Amino acid sequence: MSESKYAKYIGMKLEPVVFEVTGDRIRQYAKATNDPNPEFHVEEDSKLVTPLSFTSVYWISAIPNFLKKVMEEGIIKDLSRLLHGGQKYEFLKPVKPGDKLELHVEIKNIYVKNNMLFLEFNLPVKNQNKELVSNLTTTFIIRPGGF
Structure with missing residues (x-):
């Protein structure tokens, strides 16, 4: 693909x-x-504080569907050529036990640089009240031969 x-x-x-x-x-x-x-x-859920780094646990749950879709679309052809290029987190509301989070993946940008494909995507995360709790931006880099 050009x-x-x-x-x-x-x-x-x-x-x-x-x-x-x-x-x-x-x-x-x-x-x-x-x-x-x-x-x-803390054993009592109502007093438990969620580490900010817990974001990676729910972030990773959205990745299999995303990778499947970009493979089906022919954007990525070989996952062994994929590198994690970076991540940016924006924390807006605390995440608590009992929250049901919806992770919405959207491709933000795709471009070729130095013979590598850069795939940037946003992942806004909303709780069961439709409140935005965090916004994640991730960059995957696909090396030559993988796209």
Whole structure:
């Protein structure tokens, strides 16, 4: 595909992915990351604080559908050529146990630079009240031979 053919994918949105936040998931994450902050280990869910880095747990739940779609569309042809190029987080509201998060993936930009394909996508995250809790921007880089 030439770079001009990628333009049609900018703005493409995928069906939202739902992720349910539980106290157990938060505590397991805090334990797995060896985070000593006692607020992340409280047994009572109503007093439990969610680490900001927990974002990576629900972020990753949206990635399989995204990768499947870009493979189906022929944007990426070989996932072994994919690199994680960067991530930006914007935290707007706390995430709490009991939240049902909707992750909405939208392709923000696609371009070729230095013979590599750069694929930027936004992932706005809303809770069950349709409130925006975070906005994530990720860049994947696909090396030559992968697109």
